[in-house]
Amino acid sequence: MSEFDSTSSDGPDGAASAGGPAEAGAEGRPVGVGPWQGPWPDDPRYDPDLLREGDRRNVLDEYRYWSVEAIVADLDARRHPLHVAIENWQHDMNIGTVVRTANAFNVAGVHIIGRRRWNRRGAMVTDRYLHVHHHESAEAFLAWAAAEALPVFGVDLFPDSAPLETFELPRACALVFGQEGPGLSEQIRDGAEATLSIAQFGSTRSINAGVAAGIAMHAWVRRHAEV
Known part of the structure:
Protein backbone atom coordinates (compact mmCIF):
# COMPACT_ATOMS: atom_id res chain seq x y z
CA MET A 1 0.00 0.00 0.00
CA TRP A 66 -10.67 -11.50 -2.52
CA SER A 67 -10.54 -7.74 -2.03
CA VAL A 68 -7.15 -6.01 -1.94
CA GLU A 69 -7.68 -5.22 1.74
CA ALA A 70 -8.34 -8.89 2.55
CA ILE A 71 -5.24 -10.01 0.66
CA VAL A 72 -3.06 -7.43 2.42
CA ALA A 73 -4.42 -8.49 5.81
CA ASP A 74 -3.59 -12.12 5.07
CA LEU A 75 -0.09 -11.21 3.88
CA ASP A 76 0.44 -9.02 6.95
CA ALA A 77 -0.19 -12.02 9.19
CA ARG A 78 2.84 -13.83 7.76
CA ARG A 79 5.26 -11.24 6.40
CA HIS A 80 8.95 -11.94 6.72
CA PRO A 81 11.01 -9.65 9.00
CA LEU A 82 13.04 -8.52 6.01
CA HIS A 83 12.99 -4.92 4.79
CA VAL A 84 14.29 -3.79 1.42
CA ALA A 85 15.39 -0.26 0.57
CA ILE A 86 16.56 1.36 -2.64
CA GLU A 87 18.06 4.79 -3.15
CA ASN A 88 16.23 6.99 -5.65
CA TRP A 89 18.36 10.06 -6.32
CA GLN A 90 18.07 10.07 -10.12
CA HIS A 91 14.64 8.52 -10.62
CA ASP A 92 15.79 4.91 -10.83
CA MET A 93 13.79 2.75 -13.24
CA ASN A 94 14.63 -0.41 -11.27
CA ILE A 95 12.38 0.40 -8.34
CA GLY A 96 9.32 -1.22 -9.90
CA THR A 97 11.22 -4.47 -10.35
CA VAL A 98 12.44 -4.34 -6.75
CA VAL A 99 8.89 -3.78 -5.49
CA ARG A 100 7.47 -6.62 -7.57
CA THR A 101 10.14 -9.03 -6.32
CA ALA A 102 9.65 -7.86 -2.74
CA ASN A 103 5.97 -8.71 -3.07
CA ALA A 104 6.87 -12.20 -4.29
CA PHE A 105 9.00 -12.77 -1.18
CA ASN A 106 6.43 -11.06 1.11
CA VAL A 107 8.87 -8.71 2.82
CA ALA A 108 7.83 -6.55 5.74
CA GLY A 109 8.37 -3.29 3.88
CA VAL A 110 9.95 -1.55 0.92
CA HIS A 111 11.69 1.77 1.52
CA ILE A 112 12.37 4.41 -1.10
CA ILE A 113 15.24 6.72 -0.10
CA GLY A 114 15.53 10.10 -1.80
CA ARG A 115 13.06 11.19 -4.44
CA ARG A 116 9.46 10.57 -3.47
CA ARG A 117 8.17 9.93 -6.96
CA TRP A 118 9.00 6.72 -8.77
CA ASN A 119 7.76 4.92 -11.87
CA ARG A 120 5.73 1.98 -10.65
CA ARG A 121 4.90 0.54 -14.07
CA GLY A 122 7.42 -2.25 -13.51
CA ALA A 123 5.77 -3.09 -10.19
CA MET A 124 2.69 -4.36 -12.07
CA VAL A 125 0.39 -3.07 -9.30
CA THR A 126 2.09 -5.25 -6.66
CA ASP A 127 2.74 -2.12 -4.56
CA ARG A 128 -0.93 -2.33 -3.54
CA TYR A 129 -0.12 -5.46 -1.57
CA LEU A 130 3.00 -4.08 0.14
CA HIS A 131 3.87 -1.44 2.71
CA VAL A 132 5.95 1.09 0.81
CA HIS A 133 7.63 3.86 2.83
CA HIS A 134 9.48 7.00 1.84
CA HIS A 135 12.54 8.54 3.53
CA GLU A 136 13.79 11.91 2.37
CA SER A 137 17.43 11.10 3.01
CA ALA A 138 19.80 8.27 3.82
CA GLU A 139 20.18 9.74 7.30
CA ALA A 140 16.41 9.61 7.82
CA PHE A 141 16.29 5.97 6.75
CA LEU A 142 19.20 5.03 9.02
CA ALA A 143 17.52 6.81 11.93
CA TRP A 144 14.34 4.84 11.29
CA ALA A 145 16.26 1.57 11.18
CA ALA A 146 18.08 2.44 14.43
CA ALA A 147 14.77 3.21 16.14
CA GLU A 148 13.49 -0.20 15.01
CA ALA A 149 16.72 -1.90 16.15
CA LEU A 150 17.02 -3.21 12.61
CA PRO A 151 20.53 -3.93 11.30
CA VAL A 152 21.25 -2.44 7.88
CA PHE A 153 23.31 -4.12 5.18
CA GLY A 154 24.26 -2.50 1.90
CA VAL A 155 24.55 -4.58 -1.25
CA ASP A 156 27.24 -3.33 -3.61
CA LEU A 157 30.57 -4.36 -5.09
CA PHE A 158 33.28 -2.77 -2.94
CA PRO A 159 36.77 -4.16 -2.27
CA ASP A 160 35.85 -4.73 1.38
CA SER A 161 32.38 -6.19 0.71
CA ALA A 162 31.67 -9.57 2.27
CA PRO A 163 30.39 -12.33 -0.05
CA LEU A 164 26.62 -12.56 0.16
CA GLU A 165 26.86 -16.27 -0.54
CA THR A 166 28.62 -17.01 2.76
CA PHE A 167 27.52 -14.10 4.95
CA GLU A 168 25.20 -14.97 7.84
CA LEU A 169 22.34 -12.54 7.38
CA PRO A 170 20.25 -12.08 10.53
CA ARG A 171 16.57 -12.93 10.28
CA ALA A 172 15.41 -9.36 10.95
CA CYS A 173 17.35 -6.90 8.82
CA ALA A 174 17.23 -4.34 6.03
CA LEU A 175 18.98 -4.73 2.70
CA VAL A 176 19.80 -1.50 0.86
CA PHE A 177 20.50 -1.16 -2.84
CA GLY A 178 22.05 1.84 -4.53
CA GLN A 179 21.13 3.89 -7.53
CA GLU A 180 21.86 2.18 -10.85
CA GLY A 181 25.31 3.39 -11.89
CA PRO A 182 26.77 5.20 -8.87
CA GLY A 183 25.70 2.47 -6.44
CA LEU A 184 25.30 2.96 -2.72
CA SER A 185 25.71 6.45 -1.33
CA GLU A 186 28.51 7.12 1.11
CA GLN A 187 25.93 7.79 3.83
CA ILE A 188 24.42 4.32 3.52
CA ARG A 189 27.81 2.68 3.22
CA ASP A 190 29.06 4.41 6.36
CA GLY A 191 25.86 3.66 8.28
CA ALA A 192 25.55 0.00 7.30
CA GLU A 193 26.86 -2.77 9.52
CA ALA A 194 28.47 -4.32 6.43
CA THR A 195 28.32 -4.22 2.67
CA LEU A 196 27.74 -7.43 0.77
CA SER A 197 28.70 -8.39 -2.77
CA ILE A 198 27.21 -10.88 -5.19
CA ALA A 199 29.68 -13.25 -6.83
CA GLN A 200 30.18 -12.54 -10.53
CA PHE A 201 32.19 -14.48 -13.09
CA GLY A 202 31.80 -12.61 -16.37
CA SER A 203 33.27 -9.46 -17.89
CA THR A 204 30.83 -6.82 -16.64
CA ARG A 205 31.66 -4.90 -13.50
CA SER A 206 28.15 -4.89 -12.06
CA ILE A 207 24.68 -6.32 -12.52
CA ASN A 208 21.34 -4.57 -12.74
CA ALA A 209 20.08 -3.24 -9.39
CA GLY A 210 16.72 -4.93 -9.82
CA VAL A 211 18.40 -8.27 -10.49
CA ALA A 212 20.78 -7.80 -7.55
CA ALA A 213 17.83 -7.13 -5.24
CA GLY A 214 16.14 -10.34 -6.32
CA ILE A 215 19.31 -12.37 -5.75
CA ALA A 216 19.84 -10.85 -2.30
CA MET A 217 16.24 -11.38 -1.23
CA HIS A 218 16.40 -14.98 -2.33
CA ALA A 219 19.62 -15.44 -0.35
CA TRP A 220 17.68 -14.32 2.73
CA VAL A 221 14.82 -16.69 1.84
CA ARG A 222 17.18 -19.64 1.58
CA ARG A 223 18.44 -18.96 5.10
CA HIS A 224 15.30 -18.02 6.94
CA ALA A 225 12.02 -18.72 5.12
CA GLU A 226 9.95 -21.86 5.56
CA VAL A 227 9.56 -23.53 2.18
Whole structure:
Protein backbone atom coordinates (compact mmCIF):
# COMPACT_ATOMS: atom_id res chain seq x y z
CA MET A 1 0.00 0.00 0.00
CA SER A 2 1.93 2.96 -1.28
CA GLU A 3 2.21 6.06 0.86
CA PHE A 4 3.14 8.35 -2.00
CA ASP A 5 2.50 9.08 -5.64
CA SER A 6 4.16 7.46 -8.61
CA THR A 7 5.03 8.95 -11.96
CA SER A 8 2.70 6.76 -13.95
CA SER A 9 -0.80 5.44 -13.53
CA ASP A 10 -1.78 1.83 -13.89
CA GLY A 11 -3.88 2.56 -16.93
CA PRO A 12 -7.49 1.39 -17.31
CA ASP A 13 -8.01 -1.44 -14.91
CA GLY A 14 -11.44 -2.82 -15.72
CA ALA A 15 -11.84 -5.30 -12.89
CA ALA A 16 -8.65 -3.80 -11.51
CA SER A 17 -10.80 -1.38 -9.55
CA ALA A 18 -10.65 -4.21 -7.06
CA GLY A 19 -6.92 -4.65 -7.25
CA GLY A 20 -5.00 -4.91 -10.49
CA PRO A 21 -4.89 -5.09 -14.27
CA ALA A 22 -6.12 -8.03 -16.27
CA GLU A 23 -3.71 -10.86 -16.84
CA ALA A 24 -2.90 -11.87 -20.39
CA GLY A 25 -2.15 -15.37 -21.50
CA ALA A 26 -0.72 -16.62 -24.78
CA GLU A 27 -1.75 -14.48 -27.75
CA GLY A 28 -3.39 -12.02 -25.38
CA ARG A 29 -6.10 -14.41 -24.20
CA PRO A 30 -7.42 -13.40 -20.77
CA VAL A 31 -6.73 -15.79 -17.93
CA GLY A 32 -7.86 -15.90 -14.35
CA VAL A 33 -11.50 -16.66 -13.58
CA GLY A 34 -14.80 -15.33 -14.84
CA PRO A 35 -17.86 -14.27 -12.83
CA TRP A 36 -18.71 -16.41 -9.80
CA GLN A 37 -21.05 -19.25 -10.60
CA GLY A 38 -23.76 -20.20 -8.12
CA PRO A 39 -24.69 -18.64 -4.80
CA TRP A 40 -22.24 -16.00 -3.64
CA PRO A 41 -20.02 -16.96 -0.69
CA ASP A 42 -20.91 -15.48 2.67
CA ASP A 43 -17.40 -14.29 3.39
CA PRO A 44 -16.37 -10.63 3.91
CA ARG A 45 -13.02 -11.27 2.20
CA TYR A 46 -14.72 -11.57 -1.19
CA ASP A 47 -15.17 -8.47 -3.33
CA PRO A 48 -18.67 -8.08 -4.84
CA ASP A 49 -17.34 -6.45 -8.02
CA LEU A 50 -14.93 -9.32 -8.64
CA LEU A 51 -17.62 -11.91 -7.95
CA ARG A 52 -19.84 -10.16 -10.45
CA GLU A 53 -17.29 -9.39 -13.17
CA GLY A 54 -14.62 -12.04 -12.72
CA ASP A 55 -11.08 -11.83 -11.37
CA ARG A 56 -8.34 -11.43 -13.99
CA ARG A 57 -5.65 -10.18 -11.61
CA ASN A 58 -2.17 -11.61 -11.25
CA VAL A 59 -2.82 -13.19 -7.85
CA LEU A 60 -2.56 -16.69 -6.42
CA ASP A 61 -5.59 -18.91 -6.90
CA GLU A 62 -6.26 -18.84 -3.16
CA TYR A 63 -6.81 -15.08 -3.41
CA ARG A 64 -9.23 -15.19 -6.32
CA TYR A 65 -12.19 -12.85 -5.75
CA TRP A 66 -10.67 -11.50 -2.52
CA SER A 67 -10.54 -7.74 -2.03
CA VAL A 68 -7.15 -6.01 -1.94
CA GLU A 69 -7.68 -5.22 1.74
CA ALA A 70 -8.34 -8.89 2.55
CA ILE A 71 -5.24 -10.01 0.66
CA VAL A 72 -3.06 -7.43 2.42
CA ALA A 73 -4.42 -8.49 5.81
CA ASP A 74 -3.59 -12.12 5.07
CA LEU A 75 -0.09 -11.21 3.88
CA ASP A 76 0.44 -9.02 6.95
CA ALA A 77 -0.19 -12.02 9.19
CA ARG A 78 2.84 -13.83 7.76
CA ARG A 79 5.26 -11.24 6.40
CA HIS A 80 8.95 -11.94 6.72
CA PRO A 81 11.01 -9.65 9.00
CA LEU A 82 13.04 -8.52 6.01
CA HIS A 83 12.99 -4.92 4.79
CA VAL A 84 14.29 -3.79 1.42
CA ALA A 85 15.39 -0.26 0.57
CA ILE A 86 16.56 1.36 -2.64
CA GLU A 87 18.06 4.79 -3.15
CA ASN A 88 16.23 6.99 -5.65
CA TRP A 89 18.36 10.06 -6.32
CA GLN A 90 18.07 10.07 -10.12
CA HIS A 91 14.64 8.52 -10.62
CA ASP A 92 15.79 4.91 -10.83
CA MET A 93 13.79 2.75 -13.24
CA ASN A 94 14.63 -0.41 -11.27
CA ILE A 95 12.38 0.40 -8.34
CA GLY A 96 9.32 -1.22 -9.90
CA THR A 97 11.22 -4.47 -10.35
CA VAL A 98 12.44 -4.34 -6.75
CA VAL A 99 8.89 -3.78 -5.49
CA ARG A 100 7.47 -6.62 -7.57
CA THR A 101 10.14 -9.03 -6.32
CA ALA A 102 9.65 -7.86 -2.74
CA ASN A 103 5.97 -8.71 -3.07
CA ALA A 104 6.87 -12.20 -4.29
CA PHE A 105 9.00 -12.77 -1.18
CA ASN A 106 6.43 -11.06 1.11
CA VAL A 107 8.87 -8.71 2.82
CA ALA A 108 7.83 -6.55 5.74
CA GLY A 109 8.37 -3.29 3.88
CA VAL A 110 9.95 -1.55 0.92
CA HIS A 111 11.69 1.77 1.52
CA ILE A 112 12.37 4.41 -1.10
CA ILE A 113 15.24 6.72 -0.10
CA GLY A 114 15.53 10.10 -1.80
CA ARG A 115 13.06 11.19 -4.44
CA ARG A 116 9.46 10.57 -3.47
CA ARG A 117 8.17 9.93 -6.96
CA TRP A 118 9.00 6.72 -8.77
CA ASN A 119 7.76 4.92 -11.87
CA ARG A 120 5.73 1.98 -10.65
CA ARG A 121 4.90 0.54 -14.07
CA GLY A 122 7.42 -2.25 -13.51
CA ALA A 123 5.77 -3.09 -10.19
CA MET A 124 2.69 -4.36 -12.07
CA VAL A 125 0.39 -3.07 -9.30
CA THR A 126 2.09 -5.25 -6.66
CA ASP A 127 2.74 -2.12 -4.56
CA ARG A 128 -0.93 -2.33 -3.54
CA TYR A 129 -0.12 -5.46 -1.57
CA LEU A 130 3.00 -4.08 0.14
CA HIS A 131 3.87 -1.44 2.71
CA VAL A 132 5.95 1.09 0.81
CA HIS A 133 7.63 3.86 2.83
CA HIS A 134 9.48 7.00 1.84
CA HIS A 135 12.54 8.54 3.53
CA GLU A 136 13.79 11.91 2.37
CA SER A 137 17.43 11.10 3.01
CA ALA A 138 19.80 8.27 3.82
CA GLU A 139 20.18 9.74 7.30
CA ALA A 140 16.41 9.61 7.82
CA PHE A 141 16.29 5.97 6.75
CA LEU A 142 19.20 5.03 9.02
CA ALA A 143 17.52 6.81 11.93
CA TRP A 144 14.34 4.84 11.29
CA ALA A 145 16.26 1.57 11.18
CA ALA A 146 18.08 2.44 14.43
CA ALA A 147 14.77 3.21 16.14
CA GLU A 148 13.49 -0.20 15.01
CA ALA A 149 16.72 -1.90 16.15
CA LEU A 150 17.02 -3.21 12.61
CA PRO A 151 20.53 -3.93 11.30
CA VAL A 152 21.25 -2.44 7.88
CA PHE A 153 23.31 -4.12 5.18
CA GLY A 154 24.26 -2.50 1.90
CA VAL A 155 24.55 -4.58 -1.25
CA ASP A 156 27.24 -3.33 -3.61
CA LEU A 157 30.57 -4.36 -5.09
CA PHE A 158 33.28 -2.77 -2.94
CA PRO A 159 36.77 -4.16 -2.27
CA ASP A 160 35.85 -4.73 1.38
CA SER A 161 32.38 -6.19 0.71
CA ALA A 162 31.67 -9.57 2.27
CA PRO A 163 30.39 -12.33 -0.05
CA LEU A 164 26.62 -12.56 0.16
CA GLU A 165 26.86 -16.27 -0.54
CA THR A 166 28.62 -17.01 2.76
CA PHE A 167 27.52 -14.10 4.95
CA GLU A 168 25.20 -14.97 7.84
CA LEU A 169 22.34 -12.54 7.38
CA PRO A 170 20.25 -12.08 10.53
CA ARG A 171 16.57 -12.93 10.28
CA ALA A 172 15.41 -9.36 10.95
CA CYS A 173 17.35 -6.90 8.82
CA ALA A 174 17.23 -4.34 6.03
CA LEU A 175 18.98 -4.73 2.70
CA VAL A 176 19.80 -1.50 0.86
CA PHE A 177 20.50 -1.16 -2.84
CA GLY A 178 22.05 1.84 -4.53
CA GLN A 179 21.13 3.89 -7.53
CA GLU A 180 21.86 2.18 -10.85
CA GLY A 181 25.31 3.39 -11.89
CA PRO A 182 26.77 5.20 -8.87
CA GLY A 183 25.70 2.47 -6.44
CA LEU A 184 25.30 2.96 -2.72
CA SER A 185 25.71 6.45 -1.33
CA GLU A 186 28.51 7.12 1.11
CA GLN A 187 25.93 7.79 3.83
CA ILE A 188 24.42 4.32 3.52
CA ARG A 189 27.81 2.68 3.22
CA ASP A 190 29.06 4.41 6.36
CA GLY A 191 25.86 3.66 8.28
CA ALA A 192 25.55 0.00 7.30
CA GLU A 193 26.86 -2.77 9.52
CA ALA A 194 28.47 -4.32 6.43
CA THR A 195 28.32 -4.22 2.67
CA LEU A 196 27.74 -7.43 0.77
CA SER A 197 28.70 -8.39 -2.77
CA ILE A 198 27.21 -10.88 -5.19
CA ALA A 199 29.68 -13.25 -6.83
CA GLN A 200 30.18 -12.54 -10.53
CA PHE A 201 32.19 -14.48 -13.09
CA GLY A 202 31.80 -12.61 -16.37
CA SER A 203 33.27 -9.46 -17.89
CA THR A 204 30.83 -6.82 -16.64
CA ARG A 205 31.66 -4.90 -13.50
CA SER A 206 28.15 -4.89 -12.06
CA ILE A 207 24.68 -6.32 -12.52
CA ASN A 208 21.34 -4.57 -12.74
CA ALA A 209 20.08 -3.24 -9.39
CA GLY A 210 16.72 -4.93 -9.82
CA VAL A 211 18.40 -8.27 -10.49
CA ALA A 212 20.78 -7.80 -7.55
CA ALA A 213 17.83 -7.13 -5.24
CA GLY A 214 16.14 -10.34 -6.32
CA ILE A 215 19.31 -12.37 -5.75
CA ALA A 216 19.84 -10.85 -2.30
CA MET A 217 16.24 -11.38 -1.23
CA HIS A 218 16.40 -14.98 -2.33
CA ALA A 219 19.62 -15.44 -0.35
CA TRP A 220 17.68 -14.32 2.73
CA VAL A 221 14.82 -16.69 1.84
CA ARG A 222 17.18 -19.64 1.58
CA ARG A 223 18.44 -18.96 5.10
CA HIS A 224 15.30 -18.02 6.94
CA ALA A 225 12.02 -18.72 5.12
CA GLU A 226 9.95 -21.86 5.56
CA VAL A 227 9.56 -23.53 2.18
